[in-house]
Amino acid sequence: MDMDWLKGLIKLVEESGVDALDIELVGSELGDPTRVRIRKSPRVTAAAGVAAPSAGSVPGPQATAPPAPSAASDAAPSEMLFEVLSPMVGTFYRATAVGADPFVSVGDRVEAGQTLCILEAMKLMNELQSDVAGIVREISAENADPVEFGELLFRIEPD
Incomplete structure (x- = not known):
């Protein structure tokens, strides 16, 4: 050979x-x-970045864009949101099975290392874990949606 x-x-x-x-x-x-x-076997971790300052409450899980800042809003740097991006192409699952409780929902507090979702790629189920502790402010993908590498999945307000 x-x-x-x-x-x-x-x-x-x-x-x-x-x-x-x-x-x-x-x-x-x-x-x-x-x-x-x-x-x-890929090591799955959350790819992350920092989003624009939040301008108050963030829309629910169907939202895909950050809220528009209002004239009365003065967002402080501490209100920056941590973006969790898909580290691979795959299928996004919010829970372990149909009918099971989701790993996280908007408003939930998460710890660093906590599972946020499952990404299925080539029949392998990969748990995606949070790199930060904080509050989930946005979930950008729907259950069973196909996702691309680098696609925004979650926005978390860090502690």
Whole structure:
């Protein structure tokens, strides 16, 4: 087996969102079938950024944009919201099963490391955990929605 070819495959998997790669070559140089299986289990953490200052209450879970600032509102820097972005392409689930209570809802207090949702990618269920403690102010995806890499999922007002 060509080790440079194999190293190239490993590098390709490391740089991509692929979790497994199966290759079967029949009729290799030695006449024997060759099978290569490379698997990478992603470490899921919340990708984060800081949003524009909040201008009072944030709309419910269906909202996808921050509220427009009002003329009477003077948002302090401490009112910045922490954005939780999708670290992968997948399907967003708010609970472990249909009919089960959601992991979090708007207004809930969360701790750093607490599970916010599940992202299903390639039949793997990945728990997405909060990087900050605070209050959930917005949930931007609906249950069972497909989500893209970098898509806004939650806004959390940090402690």
